[in-house]
Amino acid sequence: MEEFKFEEVDNPNAALNKKLRQFFDGKIVRKDLTKSIKEGANVPVYVLEFLLGQYCSSDDPEIIEEGVKTVKRILSENFVRPDEAQKVLSILRERGSYTVIDRITAKLNIKEDRYEAEFSNLGVREILLAPSYVSEYDRLLCGGIWCIVQLEYEYLEEDRRANPIRVRKLTPIQMPHIELDEIKQARREFTKEEWLNVLIRSTGMESDKFSTREKWLLLARMIPLVENNFNLCELGPRSTGKSHIYKEISPNSILVSGGQTTVANLFYNMSNKTVGLVGMWDCVAFDEVAGITFKDKDGVQIMKDYMASGSFARGKEEKAASASMVFVGNINQSVDVLLKTSHLFEPFPEVMAYDTAFLDRMHCYVPGWEIPKYRPDFFTNEYAFITDYLSEFMKEMRKEQYGDACDKFYKFGSNLNQRDVIAVRKMISGFTKLLYPNGEFTKEDMAEIITVSLELRRRVKEQLKKIGGMEFYDVNFSYVDNETFEEHYVPVPEQGGGKLIPEGMTNPGHVYTVSRGKSGMVGVYRLETQVLPGNGKFERTGLGSDRDAKEATNTAFNYLKANGRHISNSVSTTTKDYMINYQDLNGIGITKTLTLPTLIAICSAALQKPTLSSLAVLGEISISGTIQKVEELANTLQVCLDSGAKKVLIPITSAVDMATVPPELMGAFSIIFYNTPQEAVFKALGVE
Known part of the structure; x- marks a missing residue:
């Protein structure tokens, strides 16, 4: 398999790859292996890399080659494709047992008082599931997770109504608990640029293809995965990977496609007393914001309540959850035109697009139009973290707080109100967790983080000013140096362009x-x-x-x-x-x-x-x-x-x-x- 040969001599990133192998052996994977297999297997990246991490964790080309063959064999034999579901069931019947890789969703059958599993691709449901699995992996109940499942088949003549398929063993495709101290110690061995490149490559992208600013915007997409109750919006052209990280990279986030949802599904189901998606996942992302609709009249109001406080009232009690909310969608015209004729939240449904109370709860607006459209060469071939390892690192970092990391060096300008400060502190915390998980950074490092954070929040405030007027007048965001008292103002790039009232003389009658x-x-x-x-x-x-x-x-x-x-x-x-x-x-x-x-x-x-x-x-x-x-x-x-x-x-x-x-x-x-x-x-x- 010649395509997997890895020539370090010609590789300018050899030093970084060597560091990764030295400090993160067993937790990294060659992304070209992921890419080559992914093209033929419709499984999320974290499922694929879980297998690659088990069978290809080596420098030896022969071991890698054998590992790739093994992974391909496992996927061809055990990954269930919907069109081959009946074939797999036939094999299960003939052999009596069979191992499958599928997305499993559990639900409680109240009449029978038992948990039942539904297999997404295999197409079978009402398979008896031991309560211990549901207790240990509660996300089975909400959206489902990918698992390796050993199935048994036994048809009993005396009990024809019983389902002959049983679950012998269920193993979620997730890495075991990781040691944060290991990452924090190893972070010291990497420069900021190297660590940023590792993070970008771990999401599958080639960091060398992006400018420094584009890397920071890609990094901003990851903040909802490391920060609790963080609300992010990204609108931009198609094919810029807006939903990629939330669907493919992390098993801790769920992408709600199509937009239509219910309060019961998202927040709390009062009939069976279960918390919805926000209680089960670290991040709930809405794809195609233009289509977001609630079947319930109070849906947007409950969402506003949750986005502001991380809690919501349903029935007689108040529930709290920590899931971040992400809104991604397409802008169908140029940003210049949109800024002249409307505002940057226009693609949202009308009930949200002009609701300043809802939009003010957005902590961050990533300018998706600045990220280039993905081409095949944008995907990396280098070593990087197994996505599941990256996801577990981000999940563990949610427990730590770095919101006050900037206070040692800077304070915020007078234009930031309380909501602005909360939003900017959350971004500072998120960026710091990702780039400096050990809490070791310089004054210049923090200036870089605070500048990007203020800009991403100011973009929200600028649009609120267009919609709501003088109530949101104070948009001149700045930060002040604690030592020199010098005030630095942070602009928003797109605000400088194309004025409606031109300079110079107009024609008579204009x-x-x-x-x-x-x-x-x-x-x-x-x-x-x-x-x-x-x-x-x-x-x-x-x-x-x-x-x-x-x-x-x-x-x-x-x-x-x-x-x-x-x-x-x-x-x-x-x-x-x-x-x-x-x-x-x-x-x-x-x-x-x-x-x-x-x-x-x-x-x-x-x-x-x-x-x-x-x-x-x-x-x-x-x-x-x-x-x-x-x-x-x-x-x-x-x-x-x-x-x-x-x-x-x-x-x-x-x-x-x-x-x-x-x-x-x-x-x-x-x-x-x-x-x-x-x-x-x-x-x-x-x-x-």
Whole structure:
């Protein structure tokens, strides 16, 4: 079997492989062996590597070759494929006993007062199971686990109703208990980069194919497996391995596919008094978040309760559990477009996507769009931990806490509220457990961890600000050095791109205004105006059937008819036709605050004079020209800032509300006040 020859001379990772063999002999496997067999066997990686760890734990090519043959034989003979189930049952009947590898789920038959096993691929159910197995491996009752099972077959003529298949011995495919001290001691022999590479390779990926930032994002996916009650969200393109680690790598996590679930299945079944998935697994991951639905009306509310506190109330009592929650799904458009038109949680079902209380419970948002799509050469051929060993290491580390690891060197900035601090501390704890399980790290190491952690939480807060407004204004996350008192601010990369209100001069007749839309959110609207010779027609597009918006634009044109001479004789409502297109740039529904922006847009187009660069028009006027102040001034100014505005036109009546605006937000703009509609037009066009 030539493909399994391993030439260390040509291998640049020989030193790392040598260290692994020296300190973790028997707990590592060559990942190319996993890959070569995995392609032909539809079993989770941890099942496959459990067998490879037993038969291929050697450097000797001959032993490895023999081991691979043995594993292949075991899989071909004992792993049950659904289409060969009847053949396996026939062999069991003929031989009287047979060993199978299958996913076993147990349930309690209340009428018969006994536990019964169901074999996923073999397709048989109601097989009697000893209570001792259920007591020892309680996850058999919830989702099932992969096992090696010795079966017996004995048909009794005198008792034809009895099931002839019996379980002689059941062994879950999991490594025995590991010694954490062994890992902590051995960690000292590896550099941070080497250890990071080992962790990435242990999940099956080739660390050399990823940039340092991409490695950190891949590492973030592992935090729910080492941290109790950690809520992670990752949305991104397809084929980036978002659900891979939760389905294939760890036997301690379960992937809920399809999205539909029940409170009984997930939290607590009141009929048989059993805790659901969150009590049985370390991590519950939801694949394809767009499809998450609860059959129960109170499902989302109970999930919110659990995500916030790790407990939930069902019936007369409160239950606690430690499972982390992971939400993964696809983004079907570019992030730039999504940020301009909506927010990064949009793929969630509507009941969740605009529920700020639910989204605020997300501790971490991994930017899945930054992780490259997996190609065949992204999967490693090097030595790394057997995935089951990695899983047991992560499971044991859940018992330790490193949330205060940063306090020795740094403290958090003033913008972090209590929920932010909890989220960031959980991430710091998770990253530290993974990278520095022995608790030995430098100040620079911790700065790296705290920077990534603040960014992953800030991404959540930025989206909450878009949805919920000023309640989530404080997003300028930072950390302060305890020695130098220097404050370091942590940005979110995608927030810097493509502003809705561009820099530089716009065309005459183009106006940007910021106000509340039909959905209740504050957004940006663009008016584009055309002027043609005519007899005073006024046409509008983009308003749909919204009566309030049409009424506001009619008010603007009627005001111009009555007062145009006070602005300029060149603005004619009898010899020119005007056509304005209204664009809802955030997709939140058209606004009814359009009278003043429409007036400025018509005057700008008629006079062929553009508005000031980077200007946002705020405020409204009545048919009589009365100035109306801006609703939710602080919230509106925040949207102006996020959209790229550098100048804002504000009615003088809103000056009284300036006290509600944080000073740093006020300082971000050139504020231009106006007293009358005519003054608003002049100042918007830069006319003194």
